[in-house]
Amino acid sequence: MARLSRLVVPLQAHHILQRGHDRQPIFRDPEDFQAFLGWLRDAAKLYAVALHAYVLLPDHLQLLATPLDADGLGRMMQWIGRHYVPYYNRKYQRAGTLWQGRFKASVIEAERYLMPCCRYLELGPVRAGIVATASDYPWSSYAHHAGVRSDPLITDHAMYWALGNTPFQREQVYRQFLEEMPGAAELDKLDRSLLKGWALGSEQFKRALEQRTSRRVGPAKRGRPAKTAVRAVPE
Numbered sequence: 435m436a437r438l439s440r441l442v443v444p445l446q447a448h449h450i451l452q453r454g455h456d457r458q459p460i461f462r463d464p465e466d467f468q469a470f471l472g473w474l475r476d477a478a479k480l481y482a483v484a485l486h487a488y489v490l491l492p493d494h495l496q497l498l499a500t501p502l503d504a505d506g507l508g509r510m511m512q513w514i515g516r517h518y519v520p521y522y523n524r525k526y527q528r529a530g531t532l533w534q535g536r537f538k539a540s541v542i543e544a545e546r547y548l549m550p551c552c553r554y555l556e557l558g559p560v561r562a563g564i565v566a567t568a569s570d571y572p573w574s575s576y577a578h579h580a581g582v583r584s585d586p587l588i589t590d591h592a593m594y595w596a597l598g599n600t601p602f603q604r605e606q607v608y609r610q611f612l613e614e615m616p617g618a619a620e621l622d623k624l625d626r627s628l629l630k631g632w633a634l635g636s637e638q639f640k641r642a643l644e645q646r647t648s649r650r651v652g653p654a655k656r657g658r659p660a661k662t663a664v665r666a667v668p669e
Contacts, residue, residue, distance in 0.1 A: 440539055440631060441651060442507050443643065447486065447544045447591065449551050449628050450497040452511065453534035459492045460522070460532055467573045470495075470518050475587050477513040481506040484589035487552040489574040491562060496555050498548070500591070511537050540627040541643065541651070543635025547624075548593040552579070553612055554624050568612055576612070581605030 442448065454460040461467050467490055474497075478485050482502035489496050501507045519532045542551055556579070559571040568576040578585035579594065581601065597611075598604040616624075627634040633643050633651040643651045 440508070440536070441541055441633065441643075441647065441649070442501060442504050442539060443541050443647065444501060444503050444506075447498060447500050447542050447548050447551075448507060449540045449542055449624070449634070450499060450507065450511075450537055451494065451539075451628050452496075452537040453494040455531055455534050457493050457534070460494070461490055461492055461573075462526070466522065466525075469521055470514070471573075471587065473514045473517045477510040478587070480513065481510040483507060483510050484591075485575075485587050486548070486589060486591045486594070487555050487575045487579070488587065489555045489558045489571075491558060491564070491573075496558065498551055498555060500589075507539060538628055538631055540631060541633040541635075542627075543633075543639040544591065544593050546636065546639075547634050548591055549597075549611065550616060550620055551624060552594070553616060554621070557612060557615065579605070579608045580612075581609075 461470065470490060474485070474488070477483075478499070483506045484500045484502075485497060486500065487498040499507065501510075515533065522532055523529055542548060552575075556568050556574050556576040559565045559574065560568055565571045568574065569580065569582070575585055575588055577583045578588045581604075594604060594608070597607040623634065626632075630653070632653060633640050635643075640651050
């Protein structure tokens with residue numbers, strides 16, 4: 435069965451994952467992280483993609499972003515790769531691909547899942563055992579959302595603004611939100627939707643997406659269709 439093309443929907447939030455080839459490092463020192471973030475900022479601006487959250491880990495990266503059009507995400511990721519991969523290969527005297535295939539993306543219903551997804555990204559270094567708290571990790575958008583410093587990469591989403599009427603209120607509520615570690619069910623739902631490329635949201639949200647895109651946005655139902663009973667016609 436042919437693989438469905440990646441689902442990208444303009445003006446909808448997307449959760450994005452790009453891994454290193456064979457889970458090998460794609461960032462080895464602070465200069466690598468800084469270089470990637472610089473190209474990410476330029477590419478997002480060039481292709482009209484609003485970045486709401488990010489985390490760069492040694493062997494993969496995750497983004498939360500809204501593209502203006504259907505081509506923006508793909509062009510942004512390709513543009514970054516054309517700049518970052520040659521830089522990385524020259525620096526570490528290697529050749530060939532750096533990425534584990536094409537990037538993965540999941541369209542998410544912002545009203546339900548944007549803030550949980552943001553927390554999922556920014557607590558990634560904690561779950562990986564790299565740091566004790568999100569504030570200890572410099573290569574994510576946590577510092578921006580928590581009010582530590584303003585990050586020029588970030589375009590605040592309306593769901594973040596809804597946390598409070600002032601910057602102080604929003605930052606305080608967000609810090610408290612991240613003190614609550616997500617449960618196993620929430621993590622599993624975010625993981626599965628991202629790895630499979632399925633939309634994440636309510637049934638109503640997914641039906642609306644299917645009508646809008648004329649394609650399936652989730653797994654097909656298992657089993658054969660139910661047979662229709664045939665009534666005997668009296669002679």
